[in-house]
Each structure stands twice: as structure tokens, then as C-alpha cells.
Amino acid sequence: MKRQRRRAQRWGGTSAARRHSGPSPVDRLQSYLVSHLHTAKEALRRMRRTPFAMALTLLVIAATLALPTSFHVLVKNLRMVGGDLEATNEISLYLKPDLSNDAGRRLAERLKNHAQIAETRLVTKEAGIEQLKTYSGFGEALSALNFNPLPVVIGIRPKDSLTQPEQVERLVAELKALPEVDLVQSDIQWMHRLHALLQVAERSFGVLGALLAAAVVFIIGNTIRLELYGRREEIVVQKLLGATDRFIRRPFLYTGFWYGFLGSLGAWIVVGVMLLIVRAPIRQLNVLYGSDFTLAFLGFQETMALVGIACFLGVAGAFAVLIQHLRDVRPE
Amino acid sequence: MLEFKEVYKRYPEFGEALHDVSFHIGRGERVFLTGHSGAGKSTLLKLVAVIERATRGQIVLDGRNITRASNREIPYIRRKLGLIFQDYKLLYDRSVFDNVALPLVIAGFNPGEVSRRVRAALGKVGLLSKEKRLPQTLSGGEQQRVGIARAIVHKPDFILADEPTGNLDPEAAREVMDIFRDFNDLGVTLLIASHDEQLISRCGGRVLRLQRGSLSEVGA
Ligand SMILES: Nc1ncnc2c1ncn2[C@@H]1O[C@H](COP(=O)(O)OP(=O)(O)O)[C@@H](O)[C@H]1O
Ligand SMILES: [Mg+2]
Numbered sequence: 001m002k003r004q005r006r007r008a009q010r011w012g013g014t015s016a017a018r019r020h021s022g023p024s025p026v027d028r029l030q031s032y033l034v035s036h037l038h039t040a041k042e043a044l045r046r047m048r049r050t051p052f053a054m055a056l057t058l059l060v061i062a063a064t065l066a067l068p069t070s071f072h073v074l075v076k077n078l079r080m081v082g083g084d085l086e087a088t089n090e091i092s093l094y095l096k097p098d099l100s101n102d103a104g105r106r107l108a109e110r111l112k113n114h115a116q117i118a119e120t121r122l123v124t125k126e127a128g129i130e131q132l133k134t135y136s137g138f139g140e141a142l143s144a145l146n147f148n149p150l151p152v153v154i155g156i157r158p159k160d161s162l163t164q165p166e167q168v169e170r171l172v173a174e175l176k177a178l179p180e181v182d183l184v185q186s187d188i189q190w191m192h193r194l195h196a197l198l199q200v201a202e203r204s205f206g207v208l209g210a211l212l213a214a215a216v217v218f219i220i221g222n223t224i225r226l227e228l229y230g231r232r233e234e235i236v237v238q239k240l241l242g243a244t245d246r247f248i249r250r251p252f253l254y255t256g257f258w259y260g261f262l263g264s265l266g267a268w269i270v271v272g273v274m275l276l277i278v279r280a281p282i283r284q285l286n287v288l289y290g291s292d293f294t295l296a297f298l299g300f301q302e303t304m305a306l307v308g309i310a311c312f313l314g315v316a317g318a319f320a321v322l323i324q325h326l327r328d329v330r331p332e
Numbered sequence: 333m334l335e336f337k338e339v340y341k342r343y344p345e346f347g348e349a350l351h352d353v354s355f356h357i358g359r360g361e362r363v364f365l366t367g368h369s370g371a372g373k374s375t376l377l378k379l380v381a382v383i384e385r386a387t388r389g390q391i392v393l394d395g396r397n398i399t400r401a402s403n404r405e406i407p408y409i410r411r412k413l414g415l416i417f418q419d420y421k422l423l424y425d426r427s428v429f430d431n432v433a434l435p436l437v438i439a440g441f442n443p444g445e446v447s448r449r450v451r452a453a454l455g456k457v458g459l460l461s462k463e464k465r466l467p468q469t470l471s472g473g474e475q476q477r478v479g480i481a482r483a484i485v486h487k488p489d490f491i492l493a494d495e496p497t498g499n500l501d502p503e504a505a506r507e508v509m510d511i512f513r514d515f516n517d518l519g520v521t522l523l524i525a526s527h528d529e530q531l532i533s534r535c536g537g538r539v540l541r542l543q544r545g546s547l548s549e550v551g552a
Contacts (some may be wrong), residue, residue: 031442237421240381241482242411243438244404331383 003192036250043254056290057223061259062266064216065310068209069298070271076193076200077296090121091168093154093175101125107180111154116162116171121155128153153181158188165192213313220259220317224252228325235329247323253315260314264307272297333359333490333521334380339389341375341545351377351545353389357523359489362516364532365525366550367542373525377492377543380523382406394489403437411439414483414520416493420475422467428454428478429463435486453485457511473504478513484520491515493524497531509535 047054095104101124123131128150133142156175158310162168168188176184228235238248275297282295298306334357341350349372351448355412357363364520367371378384379391382401391399398409432453436446457477467475476496483491493512497505509531515535516522532539539550 027442027445028440031440031445034443035437035440227430234423237423238438239407240383240410240415240421241435241438242407242409244407245436332378 006306013272039138039251040254040257043251044258046251047255047258057219057259058262058266060219061216061310063217063265064212065263065267065268065306066274068205068212069306070266070274071201071205071208072269072302073275073298075198075205075297078201080296081194082327090187091156091158091175091183093156093178093181095152095180096152096182097149099152099153099180103180104154106179108154108232108282111156111175116159116167118159119157121157123153123155123194125150125152136301146287148306167191168192170320213309216260216263216310216313217317217320220256220314221321224256224318224321225325227255228252228329232329235326236331239329240331245326248326249319250323255319256314256316256318257311258314260310260312260317261307263314264310268303268306333357333361333394334523336376336379337390337392339379339391340387341372341379341384341525349545350379350386350542350547353542353545353547353548355549357521359521360516360519362513362522362537363524364535364537364539365523365542366527366529366532366539370512370544371546373527373542374494377494377523378527381415382409382490390543400502403472407438411435411486412490413490414486414488414491416476416479416483416491416496418495418498420467420479420499422482423480424467426466427442427463428459428465428467428470431478432463432481432485435482439486448490449485450481451476453481456484456514457481471504473507474501476500476504476508477511480508484515488520490523493522495526497526497528498522505531515521 095107101122104124105122110123111117112120125148126324129148133149158168158171162171165188168186172184172186172189175181235248275295277294284294286293336353336355339350339353340347340348353376361416363412367373367445379386380393380398382398386399389399390397392513393409400484401409423434432450433446436449441449450463451460454463457480458478459474459481462470462474467478469479476499480496483493484548489497491512497508500508505528512524513535522537541548
């Protein structure tokens with residue numbers, strides 16, 4: 001604005017200052033803000049004049065933004081599942097069914113001295129059936145059994161020094177080889193696999209996100225380009241009356257802003273509805289597995305990021321087109 | 333106010349439209365630019381508003397050489413001028429008020445000042461009662477008066493009009509000319525291009541005549 005004013009003064013000259021009262025600095029700032037607000041409202045009103053075209057464009061933008069957003073929400077939820085698993089980083093040893101509680105206890109003692117094992121926890125046959133009765137809902141059916149079909153289980157917590165997936169794999173293989181052991185189940189391996197998967201997902205999120213951001217820029221840019229050519233005459237008249245490029249660009253930048261802003265709200269709603277739809281099956285899974293997993297939606301910061309990025313993309317798309325095409329619109 | 337020094341204008345597709353044009357217009361003068369169609373009248377006015385650039389020579393407006401003005405300076409040069417066109421160049425989706433307000437909005441005046449000045453300008457051209465109308469609902473003469481109000485609303489030193497009465501019937505043309513004369517009486521400098529010799533001679537003033545791009549002074 002300062003540079004603009006200097007130019008204005010230069011061309012205003014002294015005679016103009018004497019004979020005409022140009023706007024004062026305070027006036028100028030106030031009217032600058034007022035005119036911005038007016039331009040923003042005017043841009044929105046102009047969009048609403050062609051509601052069908054506007055709705056269609058917004059739909060495309062919202063769908064394009066919803067894609068990476070829902071992907072992000074998916075990864076986020078998977079990472080939370082991973083976190084839950086990490087909290088229970090136990091290796092479970094299911095012993096052969098004919099082994100007694102005492103034999104199990106002896107094995108547990110022996111394993112406690114293993115160099116890579118921090119702690120062992122014995123689940124006797126009786127304790128196992130109590131747990132099953134409490135959590136599974138098969139209580140009555142189990143009470144009807146007159147023998148205990150469950151094996152002794154030893155829970156093993158590896159030492160914290162076991163950070164590499166291969167180290168855990170090796171320990172699991174070693175335990176599997178014990179003659180007393182029937183089955184080894186390790187959530188840790190599963191978790192490592194999940195982590196690897198999440199890493200791939202995050203990397204592809206970057207590529208996908210960049211591609212779809214470019215798509216949003218393109219969609220909004222194209223919309224602005226059509227609008228620009230529809231308003232050629234108006235732009236020519238404005239230029240003849242002394243409008244700067246900045247003044248002429250402003251309404252179009254606001255149009256880009258509105259498309260980005262409204263498109264991001266649309267994407268937010270789309271992802272929200274998608275989560276509502278999968279909420280019921282998740283609840284069923286929770287009942288089946290006795291878990292309390294809840295689906296996470298977009299937090300406040302993530303929502304702000306979505307809206308902010310979308311607005312930026314809208315303005316960027318408009319700006320790119322204006323830089324390219326405003327030069328073509330000239331009075332002569 | 334305005335000085336042309338040995339100005340040439342050549343259009344690549346056409347050839348020489350202005351040939352060695354020199355003249356000087358002082359502050360407060362009323363000058364008519366006449367000549368047959370295609371003589372270069374519009375081209376001369378376009379050079380003053382930097383819509384076209386001179387091929388050679390110098391143009392000095394209000395003490396400043398505008399021949400080599402940068403693109404960024406052009407808007408500020410145009411804000412010192414009041415431009416009036418044969419085809420009015422109004423915005424047909426906006427009210428009379430909004431059309432007249434445009435130069436003030438562009439220059440960044442606040443809304444209160446804008447209304448005050450727009451009403452004053454509309455008063456001067458006798459259209460105060462029609463500020464809410466759309467331009468299509470007005471007659472040609474009224475539309476040109478809207479164009480004039482828009483050209484004077486920011487109180488320019490210098491008004492350039494290109495065939496302002498070209499599309500008007502004699503009655504409306506005379507009204508428009510009377511408005512111009514009133515402004516000139518208030519000290520505004522006028523340069524009006526017109527091929528209507530009759531109107532010019534009745535209006536009175538200095539006359540510059542273009543003939544196939546060459547200028548000659550006819551005298552008052
Ligand atoms: N943009 C242009 N490109 C090429 N030739 C032009 C252009 N503008 C005007 N001319 C030519 O220059 C000559 C002068 O035009 P103009 O200034 O419009 O004359 P007038 O306004 O006196 O009728 C005309 O012969 C016209 O064909
Ligand atoms: Mg002409």
C-alpha cells in the first residue's frame with residue numbers, strides 16, 4: 001500500500017492536492033478494510049447467482065479434499081490401534097494341553113532367568129476359564145463342561161532392550177522350539193507389521209495429498225478463468241478508470257478463497273458422514289472382541305489445517321490464473 | 333496541462349495513424365479535435381490515457397512525461413483524467429449510482445464520501461432521481477450523462493471525450509455539450525474529439541483538425 005500511495009502522490013502532483021481532496025490516510029485504511037469486506041461479500045453473491053454451477057464445483061472440490069482427509073483419518077485410527085497394542089506388548093505361550101499347572105509354573109520360573117525376558121506371568125487352567133467366563137459371555141456354556149479344556153498360558157514381557165523386530169522374531173522362534181510349548185502368539189510382531197504398513201500409508205499420503213492439492217488448484221483456477229473471461233468488459237472499464245491490477249484481482253481472489261473454504265467444509269461433512277456410517281459396525285466389533293475402541297474424527301487443529309490448506313489452495317489457484325490471463329484483458 | 337511534441341503513432345497492421353503531431357493545451361482550455369473518420373482522433377486521445385503508446389515523440393501531461401510511463405504508473409495517470417466514450421462503456425449489471433461510484437471505489441474513498449460525491453455528480457448532470465435505475469432503462473442521452481457523471485465524480489483536472497455525442501440525437505447532443513461548457517466554465521480542461529462540425533462551431537472554442545494523421549490548428 002505504501003508503494004501505491006507514493007505512486008499516487010507522484011501522479012497526483014501539487015496542483016491536484018490543491019484543488020482536490022483525496023482520501024486521508026485514516027480514511028484510506030478504513031475504506032480499504034470496508035472495501036475488502038464488501039468485495040468478499042460481493043464475490044459470494046456473484047457465486048450464488050449461478051447456484052447449480054457453484055454447487056457442482058463445490059461438490060467436486062469437496063470430494064477431492066475428502067479423499068486425502070479420510071485417508072488421514074484412517075491412518076490416524078490405525079495408529080491408535082497400534083498404540084493400544086503397544087501397551088500390551090506381551091508374548092503368550094500356550095502350553096501343550098496335557099501339561100499341568102505345576103509343570104507350567106516350573107517353566108515360568110526357568111524362563112524368568114532368560115537373558116531377554118523381563119517378567120513372566122502364569123495363567124493357570126482355572127484362572128483361564130474364569131477369565132473366559134467373565135469376558136466372552138460364554139459363561140453358562142463353559143459351566144456346563146465337566147472338564148477344563150484350556151491349556152496353561154505363560155505371559156512373557158521381553159526386556160526393553162529388545163527393540164528390533166528381528167530380535168523379537170528370534171525370541172519367538174526360540175520359545176516356539178521349547179518341547180512344552182504348543183503355540184506362541186505375539187502382538188509385537190503384528191504391531192511391527194502394522195507400523196511398517198502405516199509408514200507406507202503415510203508416504204503414499206504425501207504423494208496422494210500433493211496430487212489432489214494440485215487437482216483442487218486446477219479446478220478452482222479453471223472456474224476463475226471462466227469467470228474472468230465472462231467479466232472482460234467490466235475489467236476493461238475498471239482499467240480505463242484507473243484500477244490497479246491488485247484492485248481487479250481482489251474479487252477473483254475472494255472467489256477462489258470461498259471455493260476453497262466452502263469446499264473444505266463440504267469435505268469435513270463428507271468425512272464425518274463416512275465415520276458415522278462405519279460407527280455401527282465398529283461398535284459390533286467392540287462387543288465381539290470385548291474391546292473399547294472408539295473411532296477418532298478430525299480434531300480442532302486438523303479441521304483448522306484442512307480449512308486453512310483449502311483456502312490457501314483456492315487463493316493460489318485464482319492467483320495463478322490471474323497472473324496468466326489478466327494481461328490479455330486490455331482496453332486497446 | 334497537455335503537450336504533444338513531434339508525436340508519431342504507427343500501428344503495425346495499419347501504418348502511420350499520427351504523423352508529427354505537436355500542440356499545447358493550457359489549463360482551463362476548451363479544445364475540440366476534429367477530422368474525418370479514421371483521421372486519428374481516437375488514437376490521439378488513447379495516447380493521452382496511455383491506452384496506446386506513442387511510437388516517437390513526447391507527451392507531457394501536467395508537467396510529467398508520460399510517454400515512457402511504466403505499466404504500474406498507468407492507473408494513477410488515468411485517475412487524473414475523466415474519460416468519456418462514444419459507447420458510454422457503462423456496466424450494465426450495476427445501478428447508475430454504482431457506475432458513477434466506480435472511480436471513487438477504485439481510488440479508495442470511504443462509503444460516506446462516495447455517496448456524497450456521487451450524488452453531487454449526478455446532480456450536476458440532472459440524474460439525481462435515477463440513481464437506482466439500471467443503465468438499460470435510460471435513454472442514450474441519459475446514459476451518456478451517467479458516463480459524464482462518472483468522468484467528473486473524482487474531480488479530474490482534465491476531461492477527454494471521444495465522440496461523446498456520436499450516438500445521440502441533436503437534442504441530447506446539445507444537452508451534453510451544455511454540460512461540458514458548464515464544467516469548462518468551472519475551470520476544467522476539456523479535449524473533445526468530434527466530427528460534428530456544426531455542433532463544434534455552435535459550442536465555440538479552439539479547434540484542432542486532424543487530416544490523415546497530420547494536425548493543423550483551425551483557430552477559435
Ligand atoms: N488498434 C489498431 N490497429 C491497427 N490500426 C488501427 C488501430 N486503431 C486505429 N487504427 C487505424 O488508425 C486510423 C486512425 O484511427 P482512429 O484514431 O480510430 O481514427 P478516428 O477516431 O479519427 O476515426 C484508422 O485508419 C484505423 O483504421
Ligand atoms: Mg474514433
